[in-house]
């Protein structure tokens with residue numbers, strides 16, 4: 001089977017890490033024999049914006065719609081305000097393609113550096129399901145009395161029952177599938193956010209009714225941030241709003257060795273639209289074009305794309321290959337205290353994969 | 357000078373830790389000789405709610421207004437929905453008395469347990485200024501089509517220029533006073549929250565103009581969560597919205613040894629209304645009445661109240677006394693792997709204070 005992949009390297013280190021993502025896809029395809037990928041590259045991003053006034057083409061979503069999946073590198077550059085670049089590309093695709101699930105595994109691989117004293121790979125292995133198309137990111141709001149002493153800024157979160165139900169339902173299904181603790185943790189802040197999060201808790205309870213085999217727990221987002229440090233081993237699947245999911249997954253990234261290890265999928269489960277896969281890290285303009293960006297998050301991201309397209313357990317070998325390279329410790333980028341180049345890490349992981 | 361203090365022990369362990377807060381105040385007053393405290397206790401909280409239908413008396417704010425300061429233990433009990441108990445007492449006082457600054461020191465004391473591998477007391481010493489009366493906690497919102505398939509929940513954050521300016525101004529003043537790195541970090545999320553946080557950044561820039569001696573930095577809240585683990589030593593003063601401040605100070609609490617060490621002040625700088633001092637921890641109903649709650653956060657909180665009332669550098673001796681007890685390691689509560697009772701820890705700290 002041939003898959004059509006839209007590739008958006010984007011800004012900063014996006015290009016460099018993307019090459020390694022593609023490399024692992026092709027290596028995996030070559031090993032399997034019966035699949036292949038056809039890539040089409042899109043030059044969208046901040047440079048494109050500076051030239052054209054748009055982060056992506058006006059008909060961008062229409063063009064992308066024809067693909068089986070989208071692989072994205074990174075978006076953002078100091079020359080363009082962040083809210084412009086992100087609302088013009090990344091958030092536009094997430095929301096425009098109703099990619100309502102943001103799936104973010106937090107897993108400390110053996111050999112990856114963990115900042116916590118008494119925790120290891122067996123303690124840090126959970127998944128955050130982040131709502132991805134609405135909530136705090138709805139983009140609704142305004143400014144009244146701009147620049148006057150009475151100036152007021154308004155930002156409105158919008159949460160719909162239908163979408164919230166779907167997100168929570170997926171969290172419960174994933175807990176069943178993972179079969180770790182059969183547990184879903186509801187991340188909330190209903191003690192303060194008296195409409196949105198009270199609603200969120202209500203839907204969580206309703207959906208939980210349908211999954212008597214799954215244990216539930218409700219933690220406020222501030223407590224979760226603390227518990228990630230104190231007892232990460234108690235988590236299995238967490239479900240969080242767009243904003244809370246954003247915050248706790250960056251914290252989770254720190255636990256698993258840094259953004260160099262954080263992969264994600266933006267999923268439209270019904271496949272009405274293509275899903276998008278991207279490393280959580282940003283464009284890191286400070287190390288752009290130096291060839292030293294850590295490609296592991298991108299490689300892991302490519303693996304997540306394979307999972308979504310193929311549902312083939314063999315993709316786990318990619319994680320094993322990464323772990324092999326980490327444990328060997330010879331081919332690592334500077335963020336991991338090595339002196340290898342981005343492409344050398346990609347080569348090493350592909351090499352290991354071929355040997356598995 | 358005599359100070360009139362309103363004491364609200366509240367729920368759960370509130371009572372037990374409060375006794376130790378009072379003890380340190382009286383010990384400090386006895387040592388100084390020229391100050392004293394007059395306490396009036398208020399039985400407000402969840403028990404009161406179950407009896408009367410109100411978390412506090414209807415004229416509560418009017419009564420409290422006559423005091424020099426409010427000392428609060430903890431609010432919350434499983435028998436009352438959190439958003440009811442908190443909006444009825446804690447948040448009502450914060451907002452009703454325009455306590456627009458929530459001051460939260462994050463400082464790892466020698467002897468306190470830190471979960472991070474390579475960080476110690478010299479690395480973890482910063483202050484979070486949290487906006488405390490509006491923003492995401494404005495309580496504005498609603499539900500449309502309740503319980504129907506079309507149900508929508510709306511939660512609106514409201515940010516005013518006047519208040520935002522005052523909060524940021526205080527952050528810069530504090531950075532001057534601390535004289536650590538002369539730096540303020542702006543905690544934002546303007547890449548996604550396209551009205552409130554873009555506004556927030558604008559005000560930050562404006563206020564920064566007036567403090568050419570203070571360096572500035574702007575970090576997204578997700579990044580801050582990660583940096584707290586990776587490079588806490590780079591922070592000095594951070595300024596954050598109500599919600600972001602809530603999240604990062606719980607995370608900060610974990611860095612400084614847990615909620616047992618997290619103190620806070622809710623300040624009305626102009627003293628139009630009394631300020632309120634409270635430990636960050638909750639009511640911990642599971643250990644209520646066992647006499648094993650860690651009183652250090654409450655003692656530290658009492659110290660912050662003294663700072664606000666007296667501006668007397670001698671209050672630092674209270675932190676030294678706590679550190680002394682920690683380093684000795686003989687009189688610690690179970691959360692710190694000791695077997696002392698709450699009141700024994702309070703006694704030990706007072707004992708040390710007398711000897712300093």
Ligand SMILES: CC(C)[C@H](C(=O)O)[C@@H](O)C(=O)O
Pocket residue numbers: 086246280547548578
């Ligand atoms: C860049 C930013 C808009 C984005 C987000 O907040 O979703 C990023 O932090 C992420 O986590 O993917």
Ligand SMILES: CC(C)[C@H](C(=O)O)[C@@H](O)C(=O)O
Pocket residue numbers: 191192222442602636
């Ligand atoms: C109890 C809750 C409403 C409160 C808050 O969110 O402000 C608490 O978490 C805090 O940090 O003081």
